[in-house]
Amino acid sequence: MTVDITDIDTLIIGAGQAGIAMSEHLTRQDVPHLVLEKNRIAEAWRSVRWDSLVANGPAWHDRFPGMNFPNADADSFVPKDKVAEYFEAYVDKFHVPVRTGVEVHRVERNKGTSGFTVETSDGIFNAQRVVSATGPFQIPVIPAIAPKTPELYQIHSAKYRNPEQLPEGGVMVIGAGSSGVQIADELQRAGKEVYLSVGPHDRPPRSYRGRDFVWWLGVLGLWDAAANEPGKEHVTIAVSGAHGGKTIDFRELANQGLNLVGRTESFSNGVVRFNNDLAANIKAGDDNYLSLLARADAYIANNGLDLPEEPEAHTLLPDPECMTNPILEMNLAEKGITSIIWATGYATDYNWLKVDAFDENNQPKHHRGVSSEPGVYFLGLPWLSRRGSTFIWGVWHDAKYIADQIVIQRQYQQYRNEV
Template sequence: MSNVQATHYSVIVVGGGQAGLSVSHFLQRANIDHLVLEKHTLTHTWRTQRWDTFCLVTPNWQCALPGHPYSGADPHGFMKKDEIIAYLDGFIGKVNAPVLEDAAVTRVRRGADGRYIVASTRGEFTADRIVVASGGYHTPIVPRMAERLPVQIAQVQSSDYRNADALPPGAVLVVGSGQSGAQIAEDLHLAGRKVHLAVGEAPRCARFYRGRDVVDWLADMRYYDMPVTDHPLREGVRDNTNHYVTGRDGGRDIDLRRFALEGMELFGRLEDFRDGKLRFAPNLRANLDDADDTYNRINASIDGFIAKHGMDAPPAARYEPLWQPDGERIELDLEASGIGSVVWCIGFTPDFGWLDAPVFNGRGHPAHLRGVTAVPGLYFIGLPWLHTWGSGRFSGVARDAQYVVDAICAERANAPDRVSIACA
C-alpha cells in the first residue's frame, strides 16, 4: 500500500513479519479496516538476518501460515534460506495486506478518548486497537567485556554473520551454543575454520529417533498443542533457550562432543577478558551433560509413547558421550590462540520502549493471556510461547492470529459506539 489516505483505522498492526501478516489475513476475513506498519520491508528479518547456509530446523510440513500451507515436494525436508523467502513471498501475495513500509513506529500512546495515537516516521495515525507484531528479539546482546577486546579482533553478532569467508583470517571464537551459536559453530567448522566455542546451558535434542523425525513424534504426542498454562514451567518456559539441532543436509543431530573430537575447542561459559586472556566458567562438563540429559529425556518420552500405544518402531537407544573434557580450561590467551574474530550468539532483548502502556514486567516483557493484555484494545502476537511452542513460528502463529482477531471482534461487539464495521 503506497498511498495511505486514511489516518484513522479500527486496527493498526505494528510489524510486517509472518505474525503481522497473519493478523491481517484474519482481519480481512472479519472485514475490519486496518493498516500494517512495517519498519523496513515485509518479512525483513528473514531476508537480512540469516547466514548463507541457514535452513529451517523444523520440517517443512510445519510451515502452516494461514491460507498458505507448505505445498512443496519435500514435506519432511528443511527449506533453505532462498526457499523460505520464496514461501514468504507467496504468503505476502496471498494476504495482500494494507501495509505501509519504511514506517518505523516511534511512539504509541492512548489518548483521553480511548483511541491510540501512533507516531511513525511516515506520519501520525490513530486506531481503536493496536496489535504489536514486532516480535521479541530486538536488541542483540553483547556483553560490556566486548569493549575491552583488541581493536584488531573483528566482532559480529549472530544476526550479522553470513559465512566463514566473510570473517578475517584466523581462528574464530563463537560465544553461545543455542540454536544459532551451535549452527554457526558447525558452519565455521565445516568450512575448515578453527573454532573455539564457549558452551552455554542450551539443551539439545535428536533430529531422528526410532525411525522418524523427533518433531513428528512430538506432534503425535500433542506437545505442540500444549498451552503455556499447562507447561510444567508455566510462563518460565518463555525464558528457555531453544534446543540445538539442524536441518542442514537433510537434518542431523548437532553433537558438540563430536566436534571436539574433530578439533573444535570447547570451553564453559565466557565470563571475562582481562590481561590478554579470555576467562571461562568451569562448567563445560556440566553444560554438556545437561544437554545430553535433555536429549535422552525427550527420547525416553517418545519410548513411553510408543510403548503405551503398542507401536512398531526401531529399538530404543540411549546417547552415550563420545568425548569428555579433560579437566576444565578456564583461561585462553587471546593472542596465542590466533583468534581473529568473535561471533556473539547470546540472544536478544526485547525493546518496546516506543509503547506507552502499563503492561510490562521488570524485564521488559508484556503481561498477557494468549496475546490479550489488561489494557483495552492492546494485543501482542508472535512472541515465544505466547500460547504454545509454535507461537513464534510458522507452525503456530495462525492459531494465535485467529484468537487475537476473535478477541478484537468480541471487544468491538461490546463497544458498539466505537465500531464502524461489524465482524463477519
C-alpha cells in the first residue's frame, strides 16, 4: 500500500505563542513551513486557566511587537480569553499556516537521507527541520505526597476554574507562585476558609515610582539575564495583574484572612505537616522585593529621572501571627478542609520526539533553543536564552534567533559547488 507523505522544510509543533512567533519569523525569511496544533490556537489560554485570570503583565508589554491588543488600555491587564483572541487575530494578520486538530505521534530521524519522518493523526510528513514549540506547561504535576483520601476533592491548578466548582468547606492551596496566590486570594474573597502553603519565592513590586515592574526589569537589564541564579531553579515568582494589578504581600494576605503555612511536607491519617520555613520564605521574598526597590532608586538617581518618590513602599507590615507562631501540623477534617488545589507546576512530555536531544533527566539539550540533534529546535522553555524567554514578548525574540539559525543551515544545505 502506498503511503502519502507530505514534504515540508520546517514543521512547527504547537500553535501557542511560541509556535505563532516562530511562524512569523520564518515567513519573513521565506522559509516554507507548517504549524501543527492538536487542539485550538492558544489552547492553554483557553482551557488550562481559571475563569478570572488576566495577563501578568500590562498590555503595552505582554504582546508581540507587530500588533497591539485591540480595545485595551496600554496599562491594563488583559483577560485570558482576550489573549487567546489576540493570538487568533495575529495568525490571521500574518497568515500563519496553522493546521489545528492534528496530533503529532512520533518524530524520528531519517536513515540514509536528511530530515525527519513525522507521524501525525493527519498523515506522515517528511520535514528537514522540526521546532518543538509545545512549551513548559504540558503535564500538570501533583506530588507523590498527595493523600489518597477519596473524600477530599483534589485538583491541579490547571483544572481550577472558579470557586463554585469546589464543594462546601475549606480549601488548602499548595504552591504560592502567581497561580497559587491568585487562586487562594479569589477563594478567600469568595468566602472560603483558605490555607496557603508558601515555599521559596520572588515577589517583585507590581509597580514602583510610577512604573510597572516589567519596565524596571527592562531598564535594569534583568529580563536579559542569561541564566538562572544557582539554587533558584525552583523559586517561583509571585506577581499578579488581578484587581488592576497589585503587589503580592503575604503579610497583607494574612491580615486579609488567608491562613499561611510553610511548605507542605507530608500527609498521614488525615494530618498534614508543614516545614517550619514560612517566616524564612516570606523574609527572603521581602529581600528580593526591597533589593529591586533599591536598584530602581539608584537607576533614577543615576539617570536624573523625575519620578515620584514612594517611601511607603519600603515599609513592611509587622509579622503576622502565622509567622511568629507557625502552624506545623493540622488535622484536615477538624479544620473543615474538603478541597486541595495543587499549584505545583508542570512537567514536559517529549515521548513523541525520538531523537538524541535529551539529557539523562529527559530534559532538552540545547543552546538558545538549538538542540544537540541537528535540525531539532526548542522554543518557549524557561530560561531558553534569558529570563524573559517564557513571556509573550520574550518568546518572540527567541524565535527570531532560531529562525536565523534555520536560515543559515538552509543556506549551507542549498550550496552547490559548481567549480
